[in-house]
Amino acid sequence: MRLNTFPGGIHSPTFKEFTATKPIKEFPFPSRVVLPLLQHTGAPLSPLVKKGDRVKRGQKIADVEAFISAPLHSPLAGKVAGIEDYFHPLLGRFPALTIENDGSGEEERKDPLCDIENKDPAFLREWIREGGMVGLGGAAFPTHVKVSPPPGKKIDTFILNGAECEPYLTCDYRVMIERSSAILTGLRVLVRACGAERVFIGIEENKIEAIEKFDKLVKDLPFPARVVPLLTKYPQGSEKQLIVAILGREVPPGGLPLDVGVVVNNVQTAWAVGRMAEEGLPLIERVITLSGECLKSPENLQVPLGTVLSDLVDFCGGWVETPKKVIMGGPMMGVAQTSLQVPVVKGTSGFVFLSNLYEKKEYPCIRCRRCIDACPMRLFPTMLGKFSEYQAFDEARDQRVLDCMECGACSYVCPSNISLTHLIRLAKAEVMRRSRKGGNQ
Numbered sequence: 027m028r029l030n031t032f033p034g035g036i037h038s039p040t041f042k043e044f045t046a047t048k049p050i051k052e053f054p055f056p057s058r059v060v061l062p063l064l065q066h067t068g069a070p071l072s073p074l075v076k077k078g079d080r081v082k083r084g085q086k087i088a089d090v091e092a093f094i095s096a097p098l099h100s101p102l103a104g105k106v107a108g109i110e111d112y113f114h115p116l117l118g119r120f121p122a123l124t125i126e127n128d129g130s131g132e133e134e135r136k137d138p139l140c141d142i143e144n145k146d147p148a149f150l151r152e153w154i155r156e157g158g159m160v161g162l163g164g165a166a167f168p169t170h171v172k173v174s175p176p177p178g179k180k181i182d183t184f185i186l187n188g189a190e191c192e193p194y195l196t197c198d199y200r201v202m203i204e205r206s207s208a209i210l211t212g213l214r215v216l217v218r219a220c221g222a223e224r225v226f227i228g229i230e231e232n233k234i235e236a237i238e239k240f241d242k243l244v245k246d247l248p249f250p251a252r253v254v255p256l257l258t259k260y261p262q263g264s265e266k267q268l269i270v271a272i273l274g275r276e277v278p279p280g281g282l283p284l285d286v287g288v289v290v291n292n293v294q295t296a297w298a299v300g301r302m303a304e305e306g307l308p309l310i311e312r313v314i315t316l317s318g319e320c321l322k323s324p325e326n327l328q329v330p331l332g333t334v335l336s337d338l339v340d341f342c343g344g345w346v347e348t349p350k351k352v353i354m355g356g357p358m359m360g361v362a363q364t365s366l367q368v369p370v371v372k373g374t375s376g377f378v379f380l381s382n383l384y385e386k387k388e389y390p391c392i393r394c395r396r397c398i399d400a401c402p403m404r405l406f407p408t409m410l411g412k413f414s415e416y417q418a419f420d421e422a423r424d425q426r427v428l429d430c431m432e433c434g435a436c437s438y439v440c441p442s443n444i445s446l447t448h449l450i451r452l453a454k455a456e457v458m459r460r461s462r463k464g465g466n467q
Contacts, residue, residue: 059332135306166373192356212300
């Protein structure tokens with residue numbers, strides 16, 4: 027089996043054995059959900075309901091006119107208990123809608139989508155937007171924007187991303203195994219919407235059951251499609267690295283996949299789109315992984331958006347031991363959490379509960395160039411780290427600091443334990459701040 031890959035990257039332990047064989051369980055409807063009015067890349071939403079209103083499951087409850095945004099729908103039937111600041115897994119606190127479950131199960135569904143290959147692409151892009159679809163691999167970029175090539179940009183290739191390279195996370199893998207039919211339906215919608223002529227499905231070779239399953243299923247698709255086995259390597263699931271691995275095309279510095287004629291979407295995004303096409307339900311639930319050595323029963327769960335983390339921990343049996351760190355997402359690019367009251371948002375791929383942490387003493391750089399070899403963006407992390415330390419932000423900008431994807435590979439391999447990713451993140455923030463102000467400060 028030929029395994030495609032990209033330059034750089036790291037081979038870290040995957041820790042997927044905690045949940046890889048655990049079938050998806052449907053989390054029971056909670057007594058309440060908390061829905062922040064920003065769940066995606068782009069503009070925050072304005073509520074379409076007010077305190078005391080009754081809402082149906084699937085009803086649109088927040089939206090905004092901005093192009094880069096996506097509406098929000100209620101995952102429960104119930105009453106709007108309030109609109110106020112609440113814990114947010116990325117933003118500290120943010121205005122959120124709280125909905126209390128009334129147990130009625132009343133729903134608002136769209137009509138099933140038929141005759142997909144003959145639908146107008148513009149209609150499908152608006153249909154995707156109205157479903158609140160965003161990328162479910164973690165970045166939560168609005169899907170209708172991704173499949174809307176600007177004038178003069180032709181999309182010839184669609185890549186379905188089944189790599190799931192972050193340690194611990196297995197939700198995408200289980201969706202590929204258990205929700206394959208809806209994935210293919212969603213794939214047909216997405217391909218028609220963006221106008222791609224061919225499809226590649228990239229899956230890391232440690233997911234052999236998914237590779238074998240999709241190898242058989244792609245034969246029934248109405249367009250050329252092929253499964254591409256990928257080397258198990260981090261960050262194989264990053265879209266720019268995936269494009270290099272599968273097509274040999276490099277997205278230019280500061281560019282986007284559409285600049286090389288490609289759209290990349292996550293398998294779970296395709297599942298959500300396919301589910302709406304088949305069942306009429308917008309994006310109100312997603313599959314996440316709860317894992318780590320601290321959790322009594324790690325699981326893959328299909329959960330309503332807005333479910334509070336403490337309820338999920340209780341469902342998994344609580345702790346074996348109290349975690350020293352709770353991370354939303356994987357341990358490489360995830361975000362540490364300070365409260366178990368944070369809700370699941372559209373970009374939540376999972377929560378990892380870790381105890382095996384240790385203090386690292388930092389030493390001077392020994393110029394071993396391991397960080398350079400590991401960088402998937404072909405940057406010079408040690409140099410960018412120094413620029414950040416000495417506040418040489420113009421030099422950092424000129425050395426493409428904004429191209430850093432903050433994957434953490436440089437910090438992982440550094441024998442001197444230098445927090446390179448943190449330093450580069452600081453430099454990026456300052457370069458972007460200066461750019462917004464329109465000049466050097």
